[in-house]
Amino acid sequence: MNLKIKTQLSTMMFLEFFIWGGWFVTLGTFLGNNLNATGAETAMAFSTQSWGAIIAPFIIGLIADRYFNAERILGILHLLGAVLMYQMYTAVDFAAFYPYVLGYMIVYMPTLALVNSISFHQMKNPAKEFSFVRVFGTIGWIVAGLVISFVFVWDSEAARAGGLLRNTFLMVAIASAVLGLFSFTLPKTPPKVSNSEKPSISEILGLDALTLLKDRNFLIFFVSSILICIPLAFYYQNANPFLSEIGMENPTGKMTIGQGSEVLFMLLLPYFFRKFGFKKTLMAGMLAWTVRYFLFAFGDAGDQAYMLIIGIALHGICYDFFFVSGQIYTDSKAGERYKSAAQGLITLATYGVGMLIGFWVAGVITDSYIVSDGIHSWVDIWTFPAIFAFGVMILFTIFFKNEEVEYKE
Structure with a gap:
């Protein structure tokens, strides 16, 4: 890979996991403090990750691998995610919050596979090259946590009491919009299979x-x-x-x-x-x-x-x-x-x-x-x-x- 592509892929990974780490870590605290959610309701919200993981193969196998470039789908999903994340930011109770977090995880979980596909497509030797790019994802997750705690201090007791932890969703909505737009500048990653090849459900899963x-x-x-x-x-x-x-x-x-x-x-x-x-x-x-x-x-x-x-x-x-x-x-x-x-x-x-x-x-x-x-x-x-x-x-x-x-x- 040349330096430009390596920089693009590293930035993509950084933003991908900055987005996830920027709200998912503090989700349980937010739900309990801001929305007075019970343990069962908190479990429902976290379970959206699982529903997203179950649905993701259908999006990748039936759409991304056959009809559209992976970077374009990545962009569309993150732009949709930005809208849903903003709705989570404005939600005032769990009943209003849950449909948006469910929708968000359904559009986010497929992007985990998409960023890998985009990266692998540009690499001649993924075994050696991928780790350098992927580590920026972990750095993105770390930076998100440090920003929340040490820059904005949204997870302090006073900030939580004032409802400021809600701002994590606004931060992530902005980051998701940035990655959505940035995705359209990524190297082209065309579909892996032709439209005539119809994978079975068992193959997809x-x-x-x-x-x-x-x-x-x-x-x-x-x-x-x-x-x-x-x-x-x-x-x-x-x-x-x-x-x-x-x-x-x-x-x-x-x-x-x-x-x-x-x-x-x-x-x-x-x-x-x-x-x-x-x-x-x-x-x-x-x-x-x-x-x-x-x-x-x-x-x-x-x-x-x-x-x-x-x-x-x-x-x-x-x-x-x-x-x-x-x-x-x-x-x-x-x-x-x-x-x-x-x-x-x-x-x-x-x-x-x-x-x-x-x-x-x-x-x-x-x-x-x-x-x-x-x-x-x-x-x-x-x-x-x-x-x-x-x-x-x-x-x-x-x-x-x-x-x-x-x-x-």
Whole structure:
């Protein structure tokens, strides 16, 4: 790639994840403070991510891959997203807010695949070139959190009381409009298949890869992937409200430590893969969820604040060691015929089905431990996913037989 294209793609990735990190992290806090949403209603709002993930393959498979250039669809979706995000900014209650957040996630989730497609189309060697471009996405997410906490201070107690956290949606609406317009200047990425080629629904959803479930090890991994999404949902849905409620200063900015950790452990993943193998790497990832949530359960914003910081910093192990390792394992098991279908299937199972169940469970548990006047018993709330993650790890350890998995850099 020449410098111009590399700069364009890096800017695209930065804005793509600045947009997501600019509102999704503080969503739970906003819903509780500004819209007086219950745990169940908060779960409904977060579950829109799952519905978007389920619907996204249809948009990509039936439209983007066949009829229009990917960069044009990216532009249109983000312009629509800007309008929906502005409507979320103006919503005064949950009933008015929910249709817009649902519509937004339906148009946003397909863009995650589109930015990858646009990037890969410009690269001669994606294995070497993509990581440089993709890291700007993580930087964008980090910058969004730092801007919210340290530039505008919208997540401070006084700002939350004054309703200023609502401004995150306005910020993201502007960023989405900018990326929407910018997308039309990106390098052309024409459709991958001709109009005459009609993929089946099973191909679009990756269901052709279901044959892999005949392999006992892959079946255990597949089920574990769905189950571990329940603890993951607790983090997405409850971490920011938890940190805000117990009085931690600049919670959104401090949560960006998790993204920094993600970058670090992504770089260390090849070493752990070679040193300890696939099974132990996944076990470490699941155990990290248990440790993280016990740290959250017994930490506080005072003398025990270091426990919360360590819990946030464990995000790299929690996410990379399980989900990224899982993508590598899936690729190794699929073979050439089912590579794309298998990745589509595991995405549908985790971000679709797994997270949908996880957000619902998190909502029920959170509502069950309200002590008084919106104050929660966080020890009980965090203990549930800690024990659950440990149980999943034990089941995986017992039933998954160790096997060699090649790591291709």
